[in-house]
Each structure stands twice: as C-alpha cells, then as structure tokens.
Amino acid sequence: MSDNLARVGVLVRPLAKNDPQQIGPFRIIGLLGGGGMGRVYLGRAADGRPVAVKTARSELADDRGFRARFAREVSAAQQVGGPFVAPVVDAAPHDDVPWMATACVPGVSLTDAVHDCGPLPEHAVRLLTAGLLHALTAVHAHGLVHRDLKPSNILLTAEGPRVIDFGIAHSAADTALTTTGTALGTPGFMAPEQLVMTGPKVTGAADVFALGG
Template sequence: MGPARLRAEDPVSIGDFKILGRLGAGGFGTVYLGLTPGGRKVAVKTVHRHVADSEGFRARFRREVEALRRAGGFFTAPLVDADPTAELPWLATEYVPGPDLGTVVTRGGPLAPEALWRLGAGLCEALATLHGAGLVHRDLKPSNVLLVPDGPRVIDFGMASLADATRLTVTHEAAGTPGYVAPNSCAACAASAPRRTSSP
C-alpha cells in the first residue's frame, strides 16, 4: 500500500526533502514520504502546529531525535536528519518499505510458527541492542514494528527514555499505548487493572 495523496495544507518540502505523500498521521503530527536530493526515500515526521509551541513537547521531540541517534540502524529506521528547533520540528529516517505487524495480522491472520519464532528472535535482538545503548522504547506495539525480509524494524521513539537523562514523564501521565504498556507503568492503566482481594 503506497502513501496517501498530499492535502492542500501539506508542505511540498521539509528541510532538503521533497514531499511525495502521506504515510500516516496521529494526534501530534504527520509522517510523510520524502525524497532526498539524490533520490533516496525517507520518512519525514513533523508535528502539528498546535503542539509545536509547547516547550515540553519540543523537549520530548529532542529526546526522540537523541534516542534515534543512539539506536543506530540495524534494528530501526536510521536517522537521516532532524531539526528540533524549526518552527515545526521535524526528523527524517530511512524509509522502510514494509507493512507493520498489526496490518499483517489483521489482513492475514496469525503468523505461521516459523515466522513467529523469527519475529520473536528479531525483536529480542532489537530490544537487547536498544537496552545496551541505554534506551527503553516504552511504546512497543504492532504498529511500531515494521516487517521486512531481513527482520523486524522497531520505529517511533517518541516515548523512549534514556537511561542517563532526566525523565520527562510527569506524575499520573500515561506513557505508552493502553493495551500494550505494562499496567504498573501508568496510573491510568493501573487504575483500570483488576484488584486482588484476600480470601475470606
């Protein structure tokens, strides 16, 4: 499935990249398919204007850029360029031309045992590498795992934490996606978890 067509309000370029289409959008920003001057495809993530003026969000965006730099590229989409200080902050990574895990399972059903074992092994390698670099992803879910022939790629480091940096998450703020985040890591999830009661 290719990128969606650009809308009237979308940019035609970001940084040095020509924008070709939309890859996705969320509450905080949009991801575009871009092209380098030399013709290589990149994924360009930028934020919506209504959050760009928040210093807290800019700090989180800077943290995401640093996380991508540390993560390297073997198990992720490597960082190509970024400008967290731009009027609309943006970052560009190598474009990974593979579907996400959620889409694959929704369309094709459960993975075959061999493919499942290969995916599990690839994700273990990816997480071990990230943790070795002092990173905790904190939002690992099917839509953040891209499947390509040589193994899974973990993407979207917007919630990642760095072991040697000050935490940005404030008290009672949910970090991650409900349903995938550890129940003890956010107040909202913990509040909805069933409570054990002692036997009479």
C-alpha cells in the same frame, strides 16, 4: 517512486492542500499516516532515497520541555544501529514544527500482516521475536525507551522485522503527562507504570511488557 513503494507495501496517500511540500532538505511527496506525535510524510532526499518524516503536533511543538526532550532523544536515537531498527537520518527539534526523518523501509506492518493473513506460523513468530529482542537491546543500550511498541510500529520486511518510532515516543509521552495528565500510548500494550503519573519511572522493562503483549 511513491508508486514503487506502494507496490512493496508502503501505503502513500496524496497530500492535502495544507500539507507541506518541503521539510528540511526533503521534498514531501505523500502522506504515510499519523500517530501520537503527529503526521508522517513520505519524503525524498536529494539523492533519491525515500525517508519517513514525522512532524510534531501543535501542542507538542509549543511545549519547550518537549523540544528539549526531543533534542536529547534524537541525539541518542541517531546513535542506535543494528539491522532491526529504522535508522534516524536527520532531525530538526528546534524548527517551528519539530521533525525527525528515518529511513523509509518497504514492508508491511505486523498489524496488517495478521489482519490480512491470520496468525503467523510458529517459526515466523520465533524469528520475529528474536529480531525484536535485538532491536530493543540496541534501543535500550542508548538510554532510550520506546514506550509505544505495538504491531503497527513493527514492519515486516524481506530482511526481517524493523522497529520504527523509537526516537520520539519517550519525549512525546512525557509532554502528554505534563500537559494533559493522561498517558500517551496504546491500551493493551502499556505497562502499569505508564498508566499512572506518580508510579515508578518508566524504563526499558515497559518495552519488554509491550513485547509480551
């Protein structure tokens, strides 16, 4: 199955010796990458469906505040629907290593598409923007803020764009601010209020700022 996913744009790397073989009900078969929260694995459900399983970094897992926020975020994220988001299928915020699994969507990131093929044509940009606006509307309707919307968190698929990682960015970012005094995000796509600890509350407006970026 991992070979099939690789052929349609999902890059899967072999597991290292210290990588888990099982997370929750999912058998882990490869490494997809890493990010602000932790590592992302390709998993396989009992019925054969592919899932992306994101695990928390150790400093996040050791923070009770993160676990509480993560549980709330997951609960809200599981309610988010629509054709332009990768849905949450399962999560365990209170496991020794907190994790969340989303549907694994075959596609290429916007970052890779632009890097490999150059700027998108105008009609494709219009369709992409419309899809992203629908995705953010669905996310914000459930009280979530993505906080790290960027080209690598946007997948281009045969059915249109998909926004990923919307269920964890808020809780992870709040923990980073509390424990390190620094913002968690990607320069160039972060709204001004994300860069200061004592500024206004971060709302969905920050995602709109990132979309403009």
